[in-house]
Amino acid sequence: MHMPASTAHPASPGAARQVTAAIDKRLDQRLFKALSDSTRLLVLSCLVKCGRPCSASEVAECCEVEFSVVNKHLKMLAAAGVLSAEKRGRTVWYAARCGDLCARLALLIDAIAEWCPNLTSPRGRRFGRPCCSPALRGD
Amino acid sequence: MHMPASTAHPASPGAARQVTAAIDKRLDQRLFKALSDSTRLLVLSCLVKCGRPCSASEVAECCEVEFSVVNKHLKMLAAAGVLSAEKRGRTVWYAARCGDLCARLALLIDAIAEWCPNLTSPRGRRFGRPCCSPALRGD
DNA sequence: GATATACTGGCATGCATATGCCAGCATCAA
DNA sequence: TTGATGCTGGCATATGCATGCCAGTATATC
Numbered sequence A, B: 001m002h003m004p005a006s007t008a009h010p011a012s013p014g015a016a017r018q019v020t021a022a023i024d025k026r027l028d029q030r031l032f033k034a035l036s037d038s039t040r041l042l043v044l045s046c047l048v049k050c051g052r053p054c055s056a057s058e059v060a061e062c063c064e065v066e067f068s069v070v071n072k073h074l075k076m077l078a079a080a081g082v083l084s085a086e087k088r089g090r091t092v093w094y095a096a097r098c099g100d101l102c103a104r105l106a107l108l109i110d111a112i113a114e115w116c117p118n119l120t121s122p123r124g125r126r127f128g129r130p131c132c133s134p135a136l137r138g139d
Numbered sequence C: 001g002a003t004a005t006a007c008t009g010g011c012a013t014g015c016a017t018a019t020g021c022c023a024g025c026a027t028c029a030a
Numbered sequence D: 001t002t003g004a005t006g007c008t009g010g011c012a013t014a015t016g017c018a019t020g021c022c023a024g025t026a027t028a029t030c
Helices: A011-034 A039-052 A056-063 A067-079 A098-116 B013-035 B038-052 B056-063 B067-079 B096-114
Strands: A081-090 A089-095 A118-120 A125-129 B083-088 B091-098 B116-121 B125-126
Touching: A011 A039, A011 A067, A011 B013, A039 A056, A039 A067, A039 A089, A056 A067, A056 A089, A067 A089, B013 B038, B013 B067, B013 B125, B038 B067, B038 B091, B056 B067, B056 B091, B056 B096, B067 B083, B067 B091
Parallel strands: none
Antiparallel strands: A081 A089, A118 A125, B083 B091, B116 B125
């Protein structure tokens, strides 16, 4: 993982690491991690479609996944900010924090939009121009 | 405010699996996977900040990561649609497809927005109402 | 053709983590 | 109190995958 630094490349290794540190913060790797597992997507979809807070045992029953597995995924999703968790008595009620989820994904869009200003997505949202010219990209 | 645990769940297991299948397509798990690794984020940031197509060896030197490792990550990012790849002679030129990336993330927003209509993000984008009422969530 | 360059693909290794089981704790009802 | 319920956390196992090495292939140059 260690090679001599080069002057040929526009972005120095140090600069790249700084950029990555920023990306790690702004793109929120934990959110991607949380959404990159199929079981967690199943759990999330269950809660979103349910539309009300559910207990871990309800979700486990709905998803047909072992309780302790679902429980751990629920805690992870809550830690990533995708779910809200509220303990009442001996039961923890989990609910999809759709508002937060949308907002955080919007922040991702904004972060990437800063890289590529003035680009328009197919759905009509405005982002920016491609960061690489068509001639350079070869398209 | 208490949910009887014995009550049948609104979303049946079969329905949940169907929903998940849809989410797997629309939320594009592969994109999350591609963005959930720190080395791949480093590679992506290098290419984004560079602003022009780079060869695998350039990226490897820039990121101080072993060539074959970078090469595999570049292929994975390209397979996820994050990078464009064009072979010219014996060199493959990779470039960040910022436009596509923004567009695909916009699709994610749209997908989630359908779950939670009429919600506004802190940056002023409009998404929807929370899918769970404050009373049910206990806020 | 000979050689150097650039990439590809396979394999082994180590690490992270998803899963499943289970003991234990906290809470509630009788 | 006692028993039942619901969740927590630890452990072992299995799996996926990131990494690194290396042999092989494709291409360009001499």
